Amino acid sequence: MAGRPRSILEQAIEALEMEDIDVFAQSRIIDSLPLGPSHRKYANAAAIIATALEPDELLQRLLMIEQHFGRDRLGQRWRARPLDLDIILWSGGIWESAIPPLAIPHISFRERAFVLGPAVEIAGHWRDPISNQTLHQLFHRLNRPKPLDRRQAAH
Numbered sequence: 001m002a003g004r005p006r007s008i009l010e011q012a013i014e015a016l017e018m019e020d021i022d023v024f025a026q027s028r029i030i031d032s033l034p035l036g037p038s039h040r041k042y043a044n045a046a047a048i049i050a051t052a053l054e055p056d057e058l059l060q061r062l063l064m065i066e067q068h069f070g071r072d073r074l075g076q077r078w079r080a081r082p083l084d085l086d087i088i089l090w091s092g093g094i095w096e097s098a099i100p101p102l103a104i105p106h107i108s109f110r111e112r113a114f115v116l117g118p119a120v121e122i123a124g125h126w127r128d129p130i131s132n133q134t135l136h137q138l139f140h141r142l143n144r145p146k147p148l149d150r151r152q153a154a155h
Contacts, residue, residue, distance in 0.1 A: 005031075005043035008069055008082050013047055015065050021058075024048040027118035046088070046118035055087055055095045059102050062087070088115060093129040105130060110138050 003011075006029050016023050025048040032042050051058060062085040069083040088106045095104040105128055109115045116139040119126075124136035131138070 003082070005041060005082075009043045009045055012065055012069060012083055012085065013045065015068065016047065016049060016061075018061070020051055020053060021061065022050045024050050025122040027121040030114065030118060032114035042114070044114040044118055046115070046122055048122055055090055055092075055104055056097050056100055056102055058087060059100055063100075086115075088119065089123075089126060089128070111142065113139070113142055116142060 009029055013023060013026055027046040029043050029045045032044050034040055034042060049058075053061070066083045066085055086106050086109075087102070087104055088109050090104045095102065106115070109119075110128065110131070116135060119135050120139045124134060124139075126135050127133065128135070128138060133141070
């Protein structure tokens with residue numbers, strides 16, 4: 001299934017609503033540039049969902065939604081893809097499983113403004129169970145001006 005990134009994302013969030021999954025809140029959709037070699041622009045958003053599913057069961061549902069929208073997980077890791085749904089945080093804290101491979105909190109979310117920005121809109125007070133910082137704190141730490149390295153500036 002092809003389409004514009006925003007349209008695919010809107011439809012995917014609608015597809016999350018199932019008998020045992022409730023979309024409780026959703027951020028606005030933002031545009032972002034790709035990580036890696038892809039040239040496709042992406043749309044990103046965050047959602048808070050309520051479900052009794054365990055994270056590995058929820059991941060299977062997310063993978064089914066991705067597949068419905070044309071996601072093929074075979075091949076090159078950073079290639080263009082129509083949809084990428086991730087579990088960033090979980091109310092149960094930390095979760096790790098080998099099959100399917102899943103780590104919560106998401107291993108890279110602290111370094112990604114396109115994840116933290118939307119997440120802050122709907123859950124800025126939530127805490128990362130590893131750093132104990134709020135999403136708001138993580139986002140501002142990521143986006144604060146970096147100090148000038150005077151040794152580099154002298155050259």
